[in-house]
Amino acid sequence: xxxxxxxxxxxxxxxxxxEILSRLGEKRKTVRVLRSLLxxxxxxxxxxxxxxxxxxxxxxxxxxxxxxxxxxWSLNDEAGSIGRGAxxxxxxxxxxxxxxxxxxxxxxxxxxxxxxxxxxPNRNPEILIGVLWAIGRMGERRPDDVEDVLAAVGNFCDxxxxxxxxxxxWALGRILRPGSGEFVRCRxxxxxxxxxxxxxxxxxCTVGELAREALLKQKQTGESGA
Amino acid sequence: xxxxxxxxTPLLDELxxxxxxxxxxxxxxxxxxxxxxxxxxxxLELSYKEKKGHWKHGGLVGVMGYGGGIIGRYSxxxxxxxxxxxxxxVRVNQPSGxxxxxxxxxxxxxxxxxxxxxMTNMHGSTGDCVFLGTTTDELEPIFAELTEKxxxxxxxxxxxxxxxxxxxxxxxxxxxxxxxxxxxxxxxxYQDELHRPxxxxxxxxxxxxxxxxxxxxxxxxxxxxxxxxxxxxxxDQAAVKEYADSGMEIRANVIRKCPTSCMSYxxxxxxxxxxxxxxxxxCINVMPKALRPGTDTGATILIGGKAPIIEGALLATVLxxxxxxxKDDDYQEFKDLMERIxxxxxxxxxxxxxxxxxxxxxxxxxxxxxxxxxxxPEHVHHPRTNPYIFYEEYFEEVDDAEAQKA
Amino acid sequence: xxxxxxxxxxxxxxxxxxxxxxxxxxxxYGKWKYHEYMKPGVMVHVSETGDKIYSIRVGSPxxxxxxxxxxxxxxxxKYCDGYLRFTSRNNVEFLTDKEANIDPLIQDVQAGxxxxxGTDNSISNIIHTQGWVHCHSAATDVSGLVxxxxxxxxxxxxxxxxxxxVKIAAACCLNMCGAVHCSDIAILGIHRRPPQINDDxxxxxxxxxxxxxxxxxxxxxxxxxxxxxxxxxxxxxxxFCANCYTVCPAMPIADPLNDGVSIWVGGKVSNARxxxxxxxxxxxxxxxxxxxxxxxxxxxxxxxxVYAAGxxxxxxxxxxxxxxxxxxxFDLTGFEFTKYHIDDFRHAGETFKRSAQIKFQ
Numbered sequence: 001x002x003x004x005x006x007x008x009x010x011x012x013x014x015x016x017x018x019e020i021l022s023r024l025g026e027k028r029k030t031v032r033v034l035r036s037l038l039x040x041x042x043x044x045x046x047x048x049x050x051x052x053x054x055x056x057x058x059x060x061x062x063x064x065x066x067x068x069x070x071x072x073w074s075l076n077d078e079a080g081s082i083g084r085g086a087x088x089x090x091x092x093x094x095x096x097x098x099x100x101x102x103x104x105x106x107x108x109x110x111x112x113x114x115x116x117x118x119x120x121p122n123r124n125p126e127i128l129i130g131v132l133w134a135i136g137r138m139g140e141r142r143p144d145d146v147e148d149v150l151a152a153v154g155n156f157c158d159x160x161x162x163x164x165x166x167x168x169x170w171a172l173g174r175i176l177r178p179g180s181g182e183f184v185r186c187r188x189x190x191x192x193x194x195x196x197x198x199x200x201x202x203x204x205c206t207v208g209e210l211a212r213e214a215l216l217k218q219k220q221t222g223e224s225g226a
Numbered sequence: 227x228x229x230x231x232x233x234x235t236p237l238l239d240e241l242x243x244x245x246x247x248x249x250x251x252x253x254x255x256x257x258x259x260x261x262x263x264x265x266x267x268x269x270l271e272l273s274y275k276e277k278k279g280h281w282k283h284g285g286l287v288g289v290m291g292y293g294g295g296i297i298g299r300y301s302x303x304x305x306x307x308x309x310x311x312x313x314x315x316v317r318v319n320q321p322s323g324x325x326x327x328x329x330x331x332x333x334x335x336x337x338x339x340x341x342x343x344x345m346t347n348m349h350g351s352t353g354d355c356v357f358l359g360t361t362t363d364e365l366e367p368i369f370a371e372l373t374e375k376x377x378x379x380x381x382x383x384x385x386x387x388x389x390x391x392x393x394x395x396x397x398x399x400x401x402x403x404x405x406x407x408x409x410x411x412x413x414x415x416y417q418d419e420l421h422r423p424x425x426x427x428x429x430x431x432x433x434x435x436x437x438x439x440x441x442x443x444x445x446x447x448x449x450x451x452x453x454x455x456x457x458x459x460x461x462d463q464a465a466v467k468e469y470a471d472s473g474m475e476i477r478a479n480v481i482r483k484c485p486t487s488c489m490s491y492x493x494x495x496x497x498x499x500x501x502x503x504x505x506x507x508x509c510i511n512v513m514p515k516a517l518r519p520g521t522d523t524g525a526t527i528l529i530g531g532k533a534p535i536i537e538g539a540l541l542a543t544v545l546x547x548x549x550x551x552x553k554d555d556d557y558q559e560f561k562d563l564m565e566r567i568x569x570x571x572x573x574x575x576x577x578x579x580x581x582x583x584x585x586x587x588x589x590x591x592x593x594x595x596x597x598x599x600x601x602x603p604e605h606v607h608h609p610r611t612n613p614y615i616f617y618e619e620y621f622e623e624v625d626d627a628e629a630q631k632a
Numbered sequence: 633x634x635x636x637x638x639x640x641x642x643x644x645x646x647x648x649x650x651x652x653x654x655x656x657x658x659x660x661y662g663k664w665k666y667h668e669y670m671k672p673g674v675m676v677h678v679s680e681t682g683d684k685i686y687s688i689r690v691g692s693p694x695x696x697x698x699x700x701x702x703x704x705x706x707x708x709x710k711y712c713d714g715y716l717r718f719t720s721r722n723n724v725e726f727l728t729d730k731e732a733n734i735d736p737l738i739q740d741v742q743a744g745x746x747x748x749x750g751t752d753n754s755i756s757n758i759i760h761t762q763g764w765v766h767c768h769s770a771a772t773d774v775s776g777l778v779x780x781x782x783x784x785x786x787x788x789x790x791x792x793x794x795x796x797x798v799k800i801a802a803a804c805c806l807n808m809c810g811a812v813h814c815s816d817i818a819i820l821g822i823h824r825r826p827p828q829i830n831d832d833x834x835x836x837x838x839x840x841x842x843x844x845x846x847x848x849x850x851x852x853x854x855x856x857x858x859x860x861x862x863x864x865x866x867x868x869x870x871x872f873c874a875n876c877y878t879v880c881p882a883m884p885i886a887d888p889l890n891d892g893v894s895i896w897v898g899g900k901v902s903n904a905r906x907x908x909x910x911x912x913x914x915x916x917x918x919x920x921x922x923x924x925x926x927x928x929x930x931x932x933x934x935x936x937x938v939y940a941a942g943x944x945x946x947x948x949x950x951x952x953x954x955x956x957x958x959x960x961x962f963d964l965t966g967f968e969f970t971k972y973h974i975d976d977f978r979h980a981g982e983t984f985k986r987s988a989q990i991k992f993q
Contacts (some may be wrong), residue, residue, distance in 0.1 A: 001418065011766045025314070027573065029569050034423075035423075036424040039293045039421070040291075041640070066577050069842050071428070073578060074383065074423065076838075078768060080294055080296060080298070080382025081291070081383030082293050082294065082383070084293050103840060105839070106838065107837060119818065122312065124286050124287060127286050135548070183587070193449075201494070213247050241776055245747065246691065246783045247747070247788075249695040249743075249775050252695075252696060252699070256699065270764055274773065274776070274922040276888055277891065277922065279763075279768060279769075281764075281767060281768040281769055283769075284768070299766060299768070320646060323717060324720075325652040325715075327715060330651075331701050337706075338698055349718055351761060351809040357657055358766055373644060376644060377647060378643070378644045395664070397657055397727075398664060398679070411647070417644075421643060422711065425834075432738050436902070438902045438904060439908070444908050445811050446811055471678065479945055483946055485906065485907075506903050508905045511904055513665040514667055530904065533806075533807060533812070535806055536846070537978065578879070584837050590669070
C-alpha cells in the first residue's frame with residue numbers, strides 16, 4: 001500500500017493519469033490508493049486525485065461503480081467519517097459521468113444548505129469549499145442540476161473568508177445563469193487571496209480577478225447569462 | 227463556585243443514589259466548572275423527561291490530514307443548551323492492554339481539561355480512550371498537544387478501527403502469543419489505513435491471548451486472533467494433588483466438564499489425551515497452578531465477526547486454524563494474509579458491507595480460494611447438507627472420430 | 633485549507649506500552665506461571681521467577697471525569713508506584729508488588745465511593761454504549777440503565793458467590809456498540825415504529841437507491857409525493873432496525889412513546905466448555921422508564937436469582953439454560969413466551985426445534 005501510494009502520488013503530480021492504472025493495475029485496490037490520497041495534506045496531490053476520479057468516471061466507470069455510494073456515505077456516516085475530499089470527488093464524477101453519479105450531484109449541492117457543514121457558526125470551511133467547487137464543476141456541464149442552490153452559493157460571495165468568497169465567485173463564473181452576475185459584480189475589486197484548483201493546477205489569485213474573469217466569460221458567451 | 231447557573235435535574239438526581247458509583251454525581255461536580263457539562267446535564271434531563279435523545283445525525287469535523295478519529299456531534303436543542311451545542315468526541319488510541327502510568331493519565335487529563343468538557347469514556351467499545359465533548363475550534367489544538375506528547379488519534383468511519391488486545395504476556399499465564407506486541411505492531415503497520423478511511427466499511431482487529439477471548443474478538447472483530455497451542459497441556463501433578471488436598475472436586479468440576487472427555491483422574495494424577503483436546507481452556511481456568519497451555523504456541527485466526535446491522539450478527543469463522551504469530555519476522559505471514567484479504571474486499575465488497583457479510587454473499591469456499599487458503603474441515607461445523615453444489619469442472623464429450631483425426 | 637504553522641506530527645500511533653508497565657511486569661513478561669483470587673477484586677499473579685504482582689480491580693461507570701481519573705492516578709501513586717490499567721470491561725486495575733498495600737488501597741478506593749470486586753464468579757462491570765449522553769440513534773440511555781442495574785446487582789460485584797461469572801452488556805440501539813449479542817445477560821434499546829419520512833428533504837440529503845437498498849427486508853420503495861422524489865416504508869415489513877436512518881437522516885425513527893428495552897440471555901464469547909454463542913431473546917419489550925428503569929432491573933435481578941439458585945458450578949447462564957431447557961427457563965423466570973420469541977429473520981428455521989425430545993414440567 002505504501003509503495004503504491006508513493007507511486008500514485010508521483011504520477012498524479014506528473015499529471016500522468018492513465019499511467020496510474022497501467023502501473024498499479026486496473027483493479028479496485030488502485031481505487032483504494034486514490035481514495036486514501038484524497039486525505040493528503042499536499043493540496044495538489046489531493047486535487048489531482050479528485051481529477052483522477054473524474055478520469056475514471058469517464059474512462060473506466062466500472063472500476064468505480066460503487067464510489068458514489070461510498071462518497072455519500074462518507075458525508076453521512078454517523079460514525080466519524082469526515083468526508084474529506086468527498087464533495088469535490090462527487091462533483092467531478094457527476095460532471096464526467098452523470099449516469100454513474102446518480103443523485104450524487106444533487107446531494108452534494110444541497111450540502112450548501114446544511115447547517116452543520118456549510119452554515120455559520122458550525123461550518124467546515126474545507127467541506128464548504130469542496131461543495132462550492134463541485135457545484136461549479138457540475139454546473140458548468142449541467143446548470144439545471146444546480147439551479148436551486150445558486151442563490152445559496154451567491155450568499156457566500158460576501159463571506160468573511162476570502163477562500164470561500166473566491167470559490168463562490170469561481171463557481172458562479174462557471175454557471176451561466178441569469179442572476180448570478182449580480183453576486184459576482186460586487187466582487188470585482190476584492191483583493192482577498194484565494195487558492196483555486198483550475199485546469200489541473202492550483203492557482204493563487206485574488207477574488208477580484210476571478211470575478212472579472214467570470215463577468216468577461218459571461219459577456220463572451222452571450223448576454224443570456226448575464 | 228460556578229459563575230453559571232447550575233441546571234436543575236430532579237430525574238437525574240435519582241441516579242445519585244445507590245452503592246454503584248454515579249456518573250451523575252461526577253458530572254454534577256464537573257458542571258460547577260464546565261458550562262458544557264452543565265448544559266449536557268440539562269439536555270440529558272430533558273431526554274429523561276421526554277424519553278428521547280437530542281443529538282443530531284452526524285457532523286463533518288476532523289483534524290487536517292486525517293479522515294477519522296473525531297466524531298462530530300451537534301445538539302438539536304442548542305438554543306436551550308448552548309454550551310453543548312457542539313459536542314464532538316475525540317478518540318485517542320489507547321496503549322496496548324490499557325496499561326497507563328499516573329503521569330500518562332494526568333497528561334491526557336490536562337490536555338482534555340484545557341480543551342474539552344473533561345468528561346471521558348475509559349474506554350470506548352472499540353478500545354480507544356474517548357474524550358467526550360468539545361467544539362470544532364479546539365480540535366487542532368487538542369491534536370497538536372496530543373501528538374506533542376506522543377499520543378495519536380484512533381480510527382473512525384470506514385477505516386481500520388483502533389485495534390485492541392488483552393493484557394497477554396504482561397499479566398497472564400495463558401497468553402499463547404504476545405498480544406500487546408502484535409497489537410502495537412499491527413497498529414503501527416496500518417497507520418495509513420487507520421487514519422484515512424478507504425475501505426468499503428469499518429475493519430476491526432482484536433487480539434486475545436487464549437481461547438478465553440477476554441477482548442471478545444470472536445464476536446466483535448472482523449479479524450480475530452485467538453492464542454492457542456498445538457502440543458500438550460503441561461501438567462504439574464504435585465499441584466494437582468494440592469488442589470485435591472484443598473478440597474477441589476476434580477472429577478466433578480474438571481474431568482466431567484471437559485467437552486471432549488479427553489481427561490481422566492485416578493485420584494492421584496490427571497492424564498490428558500491431547501489429540502482429543504479442543505483447547506477450550508476450562509480445565510486450565512479451574513486449575514491454573516496445575517495445568518498450563520503447551521509450549522508450541524501460536525494463534526487461530528477467525529474472520530467476519532460483527533453485530534446485527536445489517537444482515538444479522540455473526541461470530542467470526544475459522545480462517546487459519548494455526549499460525550505462528552512470529553515477532554521475529556515482523557508478523558510477515560499475518561500481514562501477507564491481510565493484504566490478500568483486503569485485495570479481495572476491494573474487489574468484491576460493497577459499500578457498508580462488513581467482510582463477514584461479504585464472505586456470506588460470495589461464499590466461504592470462493593473467498594478461501596481467492597485469498598489462497600486451502601479449504602479444511604476445520605473451516606466448518608460439518609460439510610454441507612444440501613446437494614446444491616456449484617460444480618466448476620466437468621468432462622467435455624470427446625468426439626471419437628475427431629479425436630482420431632487429430 | 634490553512635497551512636499548518638509547524639511541521640505536523642501524524643501517524644505516530646499510540647505510545648509504546650512498555651513505558652507503562654510496572655517493573656515487576658516488565659521483568660516477568662511472558663513468565664507468569666499461575667494466578668489466584670485472594671478475595672473479591674484481588675488477584676495475585678505468580679511468576680516462574682517467584683515474583684508476584686497484585687491486581688486490585690475497581691468498578692467504574694466508564695463515563696468518568698478527568699477529576700475521577702486524577703483520583704485514580706493519585707491512588708496509583710500512593711500505593712502502586714503510579715502503575716494501573718483498565719480492563720476490557722472498563723474496570724480499573726491497580727497493580728502493585730507490595731502485598732501490604734492492598735488493604736489500605738482498598739480502604740481509600742472504597743472511601744472514594746468506588747467498589748472493589750468483579751473477579752471470578754461475580755458480575756463484573758457492564759459493557760455499555762453512549763445512549764442519550766452522546767449518541768444520535770439511541771433508543772434509551774444506557775448510563776442510567778447501567779447505574780440502576782449495578783445498584784441492584786451490587787452484592788454480586790463485591791462478592792464471588794455465583795455459580796460462574798456473569799457478563800452483562802447494554803446497548804442503546806441495534807448497532808450494538810456493546811457486545812450485547814454475546815453476553816450472559818444483555819439489555820438492548822429498541823424501536824417499535826417505522827421511521828417517519830421527511831418527504832421534503834429525502835431527495836436532497838439521501839441517495840434514494842442507497843436508501844432503498846439499505847433495508848434488510850426490502851421494506852423501502854422509491855415514490856413521489858407532491859412531485860418530490862422520496863421513499864415509502866412498508867410498515868408490515870419493517871423490523872425497526874434503523875439502518876435506513878443511518879444512511880438517510882431524513883428518516884428519523886426515535887419515538888418516545890414506543891421506544892423501549894428488550895432483554896437477552898445466554899450468550900458468551902469464551903470457548904471454555906461450550907462454543908461461543910449468541911444471546912437469545914428473553915423479553916421482547918419493557919418500557920423506557922427513566923431515571924431508574926425498575927421493570928428492567930427487576931427482570932435482570934430475576935434472571936440472576938434463578939440462575940444463582942439453579943445453575944451448577946462452572947455453568948454460564950447459556951449453558952445452564954441449555955441444560956434445563958428453554959421451557960424451564962421461562963417457567964422459572966415467569967417471563968411470557970410470545971410469538972416474538974420465534975425467529976422470522978434469515979435462517980430462522982435453524983432455531984426451530986426439530987425433534988420429539990421434549991421435557992414436560
